[in-house]
Amino acid sequence: MVGAGQLARMTQQAAIALGIDLRVLANSRDESAAKVIVDTRLGDYRDLADLREFAKGCAAVTFDHEHVPTEHIQDLIDDGYAVHPGPEALVHAQDKAVMRERLTEIGVPCPAWARVSEAADVEAFAEEHGWPVVVKSVRGGYDGRGVWVCSSAEDAREPLEAGIPLIAEAFVPFERELAVLVARSPHGQGVSYPVVETVQKDGICVEVIAPAPGLVGEDAAAAQHIALKIAQELGVTGLLAVEMFATKTGLVVNELAMRPHNSGHWTIEGARTSQFEQHLRAVLNLPLGSPALAAPVVVMVNLLGGADPDVFSRYEHVMANDPGVKIHFYGKEVRPGRKIGHVTALGVELAEVRARAWHAADCLKGPVDA
Amino acid sequence: MVGAGQLARMTQQAAIALGIDLRVLANSRDESAAKVIVDTRLGDYRDLADLREFAKGCAAVTFDHEHVPTEHIQDLIDDGYAVHPGPEALVHAQDKAVMRERLTEIGVPCPAWARVSEAADVEAFAEEHGWPVVVKSVRGGYDGRGVWVCSSAEDAREPLEAGIPLIAEAFVPFERELAVLVARSPHGQGVSYPVVETVQKDGICVEVIAPAPGLVGEDAAAAQHIALKIAQELGVTGLLAVEMFATKTGLVVNELAMRPHNSGHWTIEGARTSQFEQHLRAVLNLPLGSPALAAPVVVMVNLLGGADPDVFSRYEHVMANDPGVKIHFYGKEVRPGRKIGHVTALGVELAEVRARAWHAADCLKGPVDA
Numbered sequence: 001m002v003g004a005g006q007l008a009r010m011t012q013q014a015a016i017a018l019g020i021d022l023r024v025l026a027n028s029r030d031e032s033a034a035k036v037i038v039d040t041r042l043g044d045y046r047d048l049a050d051l052r053e054f055a056k057g058c059a060a061v062t063f064d065h066e067h068v069p070t071e072h073i074q075d076l077i078d079d080g081y082a083v084h085p086g087p088e089a090l091v092h093a094q095d096k097a098v099m100r101e102r103l104t105e106i107g108v109p110c111p112a113w114a115r116v117s118e119a120a121d122v123e124a125f126a127e128e129h130g131w132p133v134v135v136k137s138v139r140g141g142y143d144g145r146g147v148w149v150c151s152s153a154e155d156a157r158e159p160l161e162a163g164i165p166l167i168a169e170a171f172v173p174f175e176r177e178l179a180v181l182v183a184r185s186p187h188g189q190g191v192s193y194p195v196v197e198t199v200q201k202d203g204i205c206v207e208v209i210a211p212a213p214g215l216v217g218e219d220a221a222a223a224q225h226i227a228l229k230i231a232q233e234l235g236v237t238g239l240l241a242v243e244m245f246a247t248k249t250g251l252v253v254n255e256l257a258m259r260p261h262n263s264g265h266w267t268i269e270g271a272r273t274s275q276f277e278q279h280l281r282a283v284l285n286l287p288l289g290s291p292a293l294a295a296p297v298v299v300m301v302n303l304l305g306g307a308d309p310d311v312f313s314r315y316e317h318v319m320a321n322d323p324g325v326k327i328h329f330y331g332k333e334v335r336p337g338r339k340i341g342h343v344t345a346l347g348v349e350l351a352e353v354r355a356r357a358w359h360a361a362d363c364l365k366g367p368v369d370a
Numbered sequence: 371m372v373g374a375g376q377l378a379r380m381t382q383q384a385a386i387a388l389g390i391d392l393r394v395l396a397n398s399r400d401e402s403a404a405k406v407i408v409d410t411r412l413g414d415y416r417d418l419a420d421l422r423e424f425a426k427g428c429a430a431v432t433f434d435h436e437h438v439p440t441e442h443i444q445d446l447i448d449d450g451y452a453v454h455p456g457p458e459a460l461v462h463a464q465d466k467a468v469m470r471e472r473l474t475e476i477g478v479p480c481p482a483w484a485r486v487s488e489a490a491d492v493e494a495f496a497e498e499h500g501w502p503v504v505v506k507s508v509r510g511g512y513d514g515r516g517v518w519v520c521s522s523a524e525d526a527r528e529p530l531e532a533g534i535p536l537i538a539e540a541f542v543p544f545e546r547e548l549a550v551l552v553a554r555s556p557h558g559q560g561v562s563y564p565v566v567e568t569v570q571k572d573g574i575c576v577e578v579i580a581p582a583p584g585l586v587g588e589d590a591a592a593a594q595h596i597a598l599k600i601a602q603e604l605g606v607t608g609l610l611a612v613e614m615f616a617t618k619t620g621l622v623v624n625e626l627a628m629r630p631h632n633s634g635h636w637t638i639e640g641a642r643t644s645q646f647e648q649h650l651r652a653v654l655n656l657p658l659g660s661p662a663l664a665a666p667v668v669v670m671v672n673l674l675g676g677a678d679p680d681v682f683s684r685y686e687h688v689m690a691n692d693p694g695v696k697i698h699f700y701g702k703e704v705r706p707g708r709k710i711g712h713v714t715a716l717g718v719e720l721a722e723v724r725a726r727a728w729h730a731a732d733c734l735k736g737p738v739d740a
Contacts, residue, residue: 013383016406017638019682019699019711036386038408191693268387272694272716287690294664312389320657323561324642329389341389346642 001025001033002045002054003064006330006339007260007276008033010268011064014277020284024064025054032330033064048072055081062238062283063259066093067140084186084237084283085258092234093258097138097167106233108226109252111245112170119153119160122168126153129170138165147203172252174245178212179263180227181241183278186285190231191278192224193271193291198243198263204339205262207357210270210298213350223251230256239264239279262302265342267291269326270298295346297353301361303341308366309334311341318343318360325360336368371395371403372415372424373434376700376709377630377646378403380638381434384647390654394434395424402700403434418442425451432608432653433629436463437510454556454607454653455628462604463628467508467537476603478596479622481615482540489523489530492538496523499540508535517573542622544615548582549633550597551611551645553652560601561648562594563641563661568613568633574709575632577727580640580668583720593621600626609634609649632672635712637661639696640668665716667723671731673711678736679704681711688713688730695730706738 001008004026012033015022023039034040043050045068052075055061060082073087085093092099100113112129115138116122126133135156137146149171150156159166177200181193195215199207211220227242230253234240241261243254264275273281273289281288303311311329318325322345329341343364345357371378374396382403385392393409404410413420415438422445425431430452443457455463462469470483482499485508486492496503505526507516519541520526529536547570551563565585569577582590597612600623604610611631613624634645643651643659651658673681681699688695692715699711713734715727 009386012406013386016379016383017696017698018685019701021405021701035391035408036382036406038405038410040408281689286685288693289689290693292694315388315656319651319659323658323660324662326387328387331389331391 001062001064002051002068004031004033004037004040005064006032006332007064009036009330010265010274010328011260011276011279012037013268014274014280018277018280020280023054023058025050030333032332035331046072048075051076052079055079060084060283060285062279063090066090066258070094082186082283082285086235086237089234089236090258093256095138096136097165099256100167100169102234103230103253106229108230109250111172111252111254113167116156116166116168117160119156122150122153122156122160125168132171134169134171135159136167136169138167172245172247172254174247174252176212176246177254178215178223178244178246178251179208179241179261180223180244181239181261181264181267181275182224182227182231183239183275183282183288183291184228184231184236185282185288186237188232189288190228191288191291192228193264193267193275194293195220195223196263196266204302204304204337206302206304207354208263208266208300209350209354210266210300211293226251226253238282239275262339262342265328266298266300266344268328269344270294270300270346296348297350298344298346299350299353299357300342300344301357302339303329303343303361303364305334305336305338305340306365306368307336311364311366314364314366318363321363322356322360325356327360327364329364371432371434372421372438374401374403374407374410375434376402376702377434379406379700380635380644380698381630381646381649382407383638384644384650388647388650390650393424393428395420400703402702405701416442418445421446422449425449430454430653430655432649433460436460436628440464452556452653452655456605456607459604459606460628463626465508466506467535469626470537470539472604473600473623476599478600479620481542481622481624483537486526486536486538487530489526492520492523492526492530495538502541504539504541505529506537506539508537542615542617542624544617544622546582546616547624548585548593548614548616548621549578549611549631550593550614551609551631551634551637552594552597552601553609553645553648553658554598554601554606555652555658556607556655558602559658560598561658561661562598563634563637563645564663565590565593566633566636574672574674574707576672576674577724578633578636578670579720579724580636580670581663596621596623608652609645632709632712635698636668636670636714638698639714640664640670640716666718667720668714668716669720669723669727670712670714671727672709673699673713673731673734675704675706675708675710676735676738677706681734681736684734684736688733691733692726692730695726697730697734699734 004024026034184190194211196210197212241257326344343360347353374394396404505518564581566580567582611627713730717723
């Protein structure tokens with residue numbers, strides 16, 4: 001696995017169970033996954049020589065982020081390595097313009113969009129679709145960075161002047177956000193986890209509710225169908241997370257990710273097969289695991305860093321208060337606002353399960369101000 | 371954790387979630403846990419200097435086996451380390467004579483027993499309690515080694531001539547075997563997992579059924595009460611597994627183990643808190659986690675090595691046949707009859723869940739003869 005963040009770290013838990021020797025390419029031995037993976041190699045994921053050295057002897061190569069240059073992935077495939085997802089698929093999670101073109105082509109509902117490179121383009125787009133306009137960098141967007149919600153062309157001056165490729169998208173007045181996590185293997189087998197509701201704050205996912213409350217029958221199946229269709233049409237191998245807006249008039253696809261995803265952390269305890277095991281199965285071309293829920297309601301709340309870095313000192317209260325809540329701490333340096341872990345609660349009654357998960361996360365975060 | 375077998379390996383999965391830096395003392399880098407734990411130290415658990423070097427900087431020291439000399443554990447405590455379980459407790463899992471004396475003293479039902487050192491002792495014991503007589507080495511028994519079921523004193527000649535300390539126990543005509551896994555923290559908090567039924571073959575545990583079929587209400591509570599009482603009276607910190615015989619006239623305690631135990635592997639997916647997380651919580655003096663079942667029926671079947679070591683090649687069939695079965699493979703060299711992993715199935719109907727678990731284990735084992 002190229003990259004050694006928390007996604008690789010949690011993948012190691014699944015790899016240990018299956019007896020799979022997981023190797024990671026890390027920037028430093030201090031990274032989240034490097035602390036728990038013996039076969040950690042240091043190198044630069046942007047450097048083809050480093051990638052080639054890293055891949056030697058691997059049965060499959062995959063990623064914990066989308067930043068490996070597409071052309072390097074092709075080179076690894078040309079060398080004979082099994083790389084999942086492959087470059088033709090992954091480019092849709094790397095390049096938002098390519099993604100929008102392709103999704104439009106295969107009939108997946110998207111916001112209105114256009115490539116823009118100067119203020120006049122943004123104004124022309126707004127004339128047709130109205131303000132606000134959402135300007136996005138075509139590459140490198142992640143967790144809200146690289147997205148500018150603009151009330152005027154002036155708000156887009158910074159990215160426009162940076163000269164980076166940009167697209168404009170119509171602002172979608174959504175009722176809530178949903179996500180569908182699917183897996184697809186090189187054999188072509190596909191499975192979908194239940195649709196979840198995601199709650200974002202300041203562009204960061206803070207909460208995931210599985211299954212999405214009140215979404216049943218055909219509406220849930222429609223969302224899963226969109227995600228499975230994208231996986232198949234784009235030739236995704238491994239996991240695909242499809243973030244969607246639920247609007248009054250239906251679903252609109254927002255973003256794609258081709259790796260384990262924050263919207264799937266609940267599956268560790270909440271589904272029969274965790275997303276991390278599922279990703280390993282898919283990239284190794286093994287039959288996929290059951291995505292069935294392990295409890296009627298599962299809620300995951302992200303743990304963001306607070307002012308006091310000593311999270312461990314707060315375990316005692318949280319564990320004593322709720323013996324059933326599951327704590328995940330990524331072994332990362334604690335900085336205010338940084339994703340440093342998550343908590344998961346399982347149960348039957350939504351309000352009760354949400355309250356438990358939020359209480360645990362709030363307590364673990366500790367004081368916000370020093 | 372002193373020792374680097376599969377118990378330490380599975381403890382690492384729980385340690386990763388909680389952000390706990392797990393260090394192991396291994397005999398070699400090829401051991402099961404050494405392959406997945408970055409902070410692996412090499413050394414001899416029988417050597418006090420190695421243990422002292424290993425313990426430096428550890429918040430707590432614990433074990434994946436019972437073979438560390440009791441006096442060395444006391445030395446580590448005298449050095450100021452938190453060692454769980456402590457030597458006064460652990461000696462009861464190391465020395466069967468000490469265990470029988472103490473359990474008898476606190477009124478826990480045991481088989482009739484006596485220390486024996488020559489053939490005449492065994493014959494005298496048999497005269498009172500009948501044949502067969504179960505002769506056991508006082509120290510070092512593990513998984514059926516060190517136990518001789520004797521129809522005559524002649525059958526005990528080998529251990530008697532070896533001059534090792536022995537006890538004789540009356541053979542218990544049991545209906546089935548049960549096990550109760552409890553945890554106790556230094557604070558004195560105790561929790562019990564549901565009672566399970568264990569199935570042994572040739573002295574090796576092959577199957578665990580949770581909860582024990584047909585054991586309800588006061589009968590289940592009585593078994594849990596015995597285990598919690600032993601934990602408290604012996605001052606156990608960490609996990610305690612109590613193996614019991616269910617007889618027509620009640621429960622009889624067979625063996626004790628003070629560590630994660632084969633009879634608790636089902637808890638990884640089958641309980642809200644896995645035994646490995648529970649052990650970490652207990653030895654770190656954190657509040658204990660919920661032992662609640664995650665499904666109505668959970669069955670674990672041990673995976674023993676067959677003639678063909680390529681277990682991985684059989685994953686495809688097992689995973690395709692049953693997307694819900696959970697495979698655990700310990701990364702150990704495959705040898706015929708050796709415990710190399712386990713599988714767990716969860717569900718509602720006992721016969722169906724057992725069939726699934728056995729099918730998966732049988733398939734993974736592969737051919738018995740080369």
